[in-house]
Structures are given as structure tokens and as C-alpha cells.
Amino acid sequence: MRRLLYLLPFLLFIGVGVAFYLGFERDPRDIPSALIDKPAPTFDLPAIPGQMVQGQPATGGLSSAKLAGDVTLVNVFASWCIPCKAEHPVITRLSREQGVTVYGINYKDKPEDALTWLARNGNPYAAIGADQDGRVSIDWGVYGVPESYLIDRKGRIRYKHVGPLTPQVVEEQILPMVKHLRQG
């Protein structure tokens, strides 16, 4: 019995060591969102100035009213953001082939840069809101672009991904979640 007591500090040390070691596996940049399961913030963003939709100047940008109804993905992007370019093909496939409506929030971007970027890389977004001063993005809890949010049919935020979307994240997280939310 007494022997076991002497072992106790050693066992405690092992326990703490294992706990800290597992901590290395966690990404310190991945901060849990405070908005999960809460309604998406109320906002009304204008279109990117000069943006054309089917040959006409874009009339509206993106507002919270558009988000209710179907399960949608809101993607925060900017032309100056390198990982955004990396995830762009994944977003495009999600919108054109995998049947998910994707909305864009153009974060702190120059309109001409954003439009050039979209012309060069293609525009997979059903609508884009230009958040030039970043205030609306703060309401969304954005701290690093790109960020993507899944919105359910009632307009609540159900999932958040920080950093570029990869085919793996889409297959393992986004698509199953979309399927689940569509049923719910």
C-alpha cells in the first residue's frame, strides 16, 4: 500500500505529460466559434461596386434575409488572400457540381481587385456582399480569411471552418453536414 503511494507522483507526472503531449495535436489557430447554433448576424451588404451579373450591374449584394430557406455555405474571401485562391476550385466544385448554394463575403478588398480576381478565377457565388470595412465580418466572428460557415434552413450557423477548404474537409465534414441539415 505504502509502495503504491510512492508511485503516485510518478503516475501523476505521466498523466500530466500525456495530457500536454495530446495538446500538441491541437491547432492553436482553431478557435471554437461563439456563434455555433446561433442565428447568423443580421446584415445587409452591398454588391461589389462595378460588379456585373449576366451583363447587368449587380443590384443587391448579400443580406441575412437571403440566408434562410435552404442550407447554404457562406464563404469569407479576399483577392489578397493566398489560401483563398487555393480553396477556390473546391468552392467552385461545391457550388457547380455538388449542389450547395455558396454565398460570398468579400472581406476588406478593393472593388477593382476583387472583380479582377473573380474574372480570372471564376465566380461560383450565388451572391456576394462587399464588406469593405470588415465590420459585418466582425459580427460573424471572422479572424482570418478564408472562413466558411454552414447555415441551416432557419438561418442558424451550424458549422465553421477556418482556413482553406480542402476536398477532404468537404467530403468528411461539409457534405455530410449539408445532408444532415437538409433532412432536419
Added chain:
Amino acid sequence: MKRILLAALLALSALSPAVTPALAVQPDEVLQDPALESRARTISQELRCLVCQNQSIDDSNAPLARDLRVLVRDRLKAGDSDDKVMEYVTDRYGDYVLLRPPFKATTLVLWIGPFAVLLLGAAGTFLFLRGRRGVAAGADTAPLSADERRRLDALLRKDD
């Protein structure tokens, strides 16, 4: 001449913390009202910059930190209390933005942990020392047997 120069330099370096304001806060962000500005500074020092994580937004040069500093000042100008401003930011970014974590169920280990370890150590030390005192007092030593006593007496007598 050299001495005077050196003294002047030293005096300057001693003064500098007082005369140079924090570099991160840009002049155009500063509020006209000094009372509001000082409240804004205090709040900003409590809020974590989410980009460079271990700096407050008051210290950080990240664009998002600047946006949040301006936001804090806007809320104050709109008449929010300090707590209201904090709540506004935590509603969006969670408790993670608070450099001083709140005391609640999920942070109990964080707040109580060190004291619990200290108490455990104190209890362990107390028990250990009490055990040793018992040994010193001869509480758990058997009395000498007849044979041992005879040998001890013999040894003691040899010295005479």
C-alpha cells in the same frame, strides 16, 4: 562633454517609457475625450488579438486588432458601459478573446488547479513529517531484547 552627453542619454532612456505611447494605437484612432480614450485603452488591454494570439489588441499591429480597437471606441462613443463593450466582443468571438478568463464551470480547473496542487503538496508534506516525528520518538521501534541489552552494556563498560 562626453559625461554630459552620457547623462543626457541616460536621462532620456529613463524617461522614454513615459513619453512614447504604445506603438500599435495609431493617432487617428485616438478619441477626443480623454476619459473615453482611457477607458478604451483599459478595455483594449483586456482583449486578445485573434491573429497574434498572445498580444492584446492594444499592443498588436494586426489589421483585425486595429478594427477591433476602432470598434471598441465606437461602442464607447455610442454610450455603452465597459461591461457592455466586453459583452459585445465576447458575443462574437467567445471567451477566448478575454485575456483574463472568466470564472465559471468550464474554467474551474484553470482557476482552482494550482491551489489544489498546492494543498495536496502541503497535505503530503504534513503527513510525511508527522510520520518521521513518530520514528524519532521511537513509536515504532521495538524495545531491546535481553541479548541486545547485555551486548550494549558490555560495549558501554569497555569505555570505562
